[in-house]
Amino acid sequence: MKIWQKFQEIKLENFLKAMDMKIEETSLEGVLIIHLDPKIDKRGYFLRFWDETILSAYNLPQRWCEESISYSKYKNTLRGLHFQYQPFAQSKFISLIKGYISDVVVNIDLDSPNYGKWQLFELSDKEPLALFIPANYAHGFVTRTEDCYLIYKMDKPYNPLFEDGIIWNDKDLGINWKVSAPILSQRDSGFKTLNEITTKLRMLNDK
Numbered sequence: 001m002k003i004w005q006k007f008q009e010i011k012l013e014n015f016l017k018a019m020d021m022k023i024e025e026t027s028l029e030g031v032l033i034i035h036l037d038p039k040i041d042k043r044g045y046f047l048r049f050w051d052e053t054i055l056s057a058y059n060l061p062q063r064w065c066e067e068s069i070s071y072s073k074y075k076n077t078l079r080g081l082h083f084q085y086q087p088f089a090q091s092k093f094i095s096l097i098k099g100y101i102s103d104v105v106v107n108i109d110l111d112s113p114n115y116g117k118w119q120l121f122e123l124s125d126k127e128p129l130a131l132f133i134p135a136n137y138a139h140g141f142v143t144r145t146e147d148c149y150l151i152y153k154m155d156k157p158y159n160p161l162f163e164d165g166i167i168w169n170d171k172d173l174g175i176n177w178k179v180s181a182p183i184l185s186q187r188d189s190g191f192k193t194l195n196e197i198t199t200k201l202r203m204l205n206d207k
């Protein structure tokens with residue numbers, strides 16, 4: 001009983017300070033970097049990467065309906081840029097377990113002043129962190145090493161009837177992927193530019 005009483009006495013702001021997760025806002029509204037703190041010992045490490053006590057203070061979803069693992073065997077594999085249309089637009093909480101990737105988010109909210117703006121994050125297993133990507137963003141990444149493993153939490157179910165994407169080298173977006181001929185799935189090779197899907201976005205994502 002004592003431990004529970006202690007837990008209740010700790011005020012959230014003290015609890016946050018005491019916690020190891022440092023939350024960093026980014027230049028894109030709602031996109032957060034969560035700096036994690038692995039507890040390392042001679043056996044290896046223990047790493048907490050989700051904690052609703054902390055993250056609920058940042059209005060992140062408290063219920064995830066799917067958790068998935070993405071494994072890319074080869075360097076220069078590019079997945080994305082993916083999103084799902086409403087009502088299946090997904091917020092994602094992702095963390096890189098092994099490897100090194102450049103991760104990109106693109107604002108696809110037609111009513112946002114940041115529409116079409118993107119940001120690139122270097123994620124390495126040498127500096128454990130997680131990314132929170134709200135539902136109004138497309139997401140993609142390119143691997144910089146072999147054997148990259150990511151873990152995803154999604155707050156809406158995968159629905160292939162509502163998924164779409166933006167071609168990775170959309171000239172108007174001008175994302176600096178630093179890769180010339182990435183390994184792409186056939187689907188990813190055939191996506192249109194953001195400009196070409198604006199009408200569909202307006203039609204399907206209008207609030």
Ligand SMILES: Cc1cn([C@H]2C[C@H](O)[C@@H](COP(=O)(O)OP(=O)(O)O[C@H]3O[C@H](C)C(=O)[C@H](O)[C@H]3O)O2)c(=O)[nH]c1=O
Pocket residue numbers: 068070079080082083139140141152158185
């Ligand atoms: C995304 C997803 C895929 N699948 C099946 C569908 C295919 O048979 C197979 C590979 O799918 P896909 O090529 O879409 O996988 P990725 O290219 O890794 O897609 C992901 O990569 C980008 C970067 C993301 O942000 C999304 O989470 C997701 O779109 O897994 C499922 O069964 N459930 C799922 O949630």
